[in-house]
Amino acid sequence: MKGAASALLVAIAARRLWPRAGSALHWAASSAAPFYVGHSPALMPAREWRYTFERLARVDLAGQTALVTGANSGIGLATARLLARQGAHVLMACCSPDRCARAVAAIRAGQARARVEAIACDTASLASVRAAGGAALARVRWHGGLDMLVLNAGILASAEPESIDGIERVFATNHVGHHLLVRLLQPALERAARRRGCARVVHVTSHAHYHPPAGGVPLSRAALLESRARAPVLHTYGASKLAQVLCAQELARRVRGARACVLVNAGALTVAYAAASDELRQQRLSGRYFHPIAVEQPPAPAHAANVTLQRAVWALSDELAGLGTVHPT
Numbered sequence: 001m002k003g004a005a006s007a008l009l010v011a012i013a014a015r016r017l018w019p020r021a022g023s024a025l026h027w028a029a030s031s032a033a034p035f036y037v038g039h040s041p042a043l044m045p046a047r048e049w050r051y052t053f054e055r056l057a058r059v060d061l062a063g064q065t066a067l068v069t070g071a072n073s074g075i076g077l078a079t080a081r082l083l084a085r086q087g088a089h090v091l092m093a094c095c096s097p098d099r100c101a102r103a104v105a106a107i108r109a110g111q112a113r114a115r116v117e118a119i120a121c122d123t124a125s126l127a128s129v130r131a132a133g134g135a136a137l138a139r140v141r142w143h144g145g146l147d148m149l150v151l152n153a154g155i156l157a158s159a160e161p162e163s164i165d166g167i168e169r170v171f172a173t174n175h176v177g178h179h180l181l182v183r184l185l186q187p188a189l190e191r192a193a194r195r196r197g198c199a200r201v202v203h204v205t206s207h208a209h210y211h212p213p214a215g216g217v218p219l220s221r222a223a224l225l226e227s228r229a230r231a232p233v234l235h236t237y238g239a240s241k242l243a244q245v246l247c248a249q250e251l252a253r254r255v256r257g258a259r260a261c262v263l264v265n266a267g268a269l270t271v272a273y274a275a276a277s278d279e280l281r282q283q284r285l286s287g288r289y290f291h292p293i294a295v296e297q298p299p300a301p302a303h304a305a306n307v308t309l310q311r312a313v314w315a316l317s318d319e320l321a322g323l324g325t326v327h328p329t
């Protein structure tokens with residue numbers, strides 16, 4: 001236990017100093033042991049397997065379309081590969097066109113018939129997200145909508161305090177860009193939900209959402225920047241991940257009548273489970289939190305079920321994303 005805790009601290013420190021450490025771990029893990037892709041096995045060996053690659057292999061996603069952000073490495077790449085393998089048409093949304101092209105080529109090299117294509121999307125830039133949303137809507141127009149939206153792009157920390165839009169950078173990258181993408185793609189999700197009974201928005205959040213700053217999510221642009229200046233890195237990251245959890249709960253409530261499903265989780269096989277498993281589609285579970293591997297657990301009890309906070313963070317996210325809502329003071 002003591003050893004595991006030290007390993008976790010070393011890994012967190014390593015990722016602060018060297019943000020690609022996670023990817024290296026995933027790449028190493030994916031080549032040697034595909035079961036562990038996206039799960040950081042050295043840190044959190046799975047206690048319980050509620051879903052397996054064998055069960056995923058029986059899911060037919062032919063005719064369905066998915067969009068995965070941050071799809072050029074780590075959990076995003078593994079998820080794109082898994083969904084494409086089951087026949088989905090996967091739009092791989094990445095901030096670097098070169099890295100995205102390499103990831104698309106890597107998937108095609110292993111699966112010649114994979115239907116994968118790149119979309120430029122820097123989640124830390126509202127203009128880039130708007131352009132990506134437009135491009136994605138154009139591509140899914142003839143595909144019956146968007147069946148799966150996987151909001152995966154993420155950073156643990158950033159040397160730059162603000163995004164190009166003046167939003168605390170970790171919050172902008174992990175949450176605000178994704179919030180805007182959901183709002184832009186909602187018509188395509190609703191179309192898919194009408195056709196198949198269920199569309200999925202999968203927020204790849206983190207256990208760190210249990211450790212936000214005091215009060216949960218700082219509720220203004222200025223408060224987010226102030227909190228970053230004072231709080232440990234993990235709390236800043238935790239606030240961005242908690243915002244995802246809260247907005248997923250709010251979205252789940254808003255789309256209840258539209259038969260769309262919203263799930264919140266972490267880990268590549270768990271992401272694929274949330275996006276594609278038949279049992280979850282049939283159950284139409286919404287606003288639930290799963291952790292590796294496909295095990296449901298309640299999200300942070302102190303904040304996640306707080307409807308007032310869900311609404312406040314939704315309003316703040318609309319405001320920061322330039323969607324016109326004014327945050328209540």
Ligand SMILES: NC(=O)c1ccc[n+]([C@@H]2O[C@H](COP(=O)([O-])OP(=O)(O)OC[C@H]3O[C@@H](n4cnc5c(N)ncnc54)[C@H](OP(=O)(O)O)[C@@H]3O)[C@@H](O)[C@H]2O)c1
Pocket residue numbers: 019020022023024026038039040069070071072073074075076093094095096099121122123124125152153154155173174204205206207266267
């Ligand atoms: N690894 C874990 O154990 C773990 C645990 C809990 C939650 N998570 C969450 O899982 C998600 C994926 O993590 P990971 O471990 O796979 O990390 P990763 O290997 O570092 O991958 C992150 C991905 O996000 C992309 N990205 C970063 N900033 C972006 C931006 N502004 N716009 C678009 N894409 C951007 C990266 O692109 P570039 O390569 O171009 O930078 C990369 O493709 C994150 O949201 C993370 O918070 C991970």
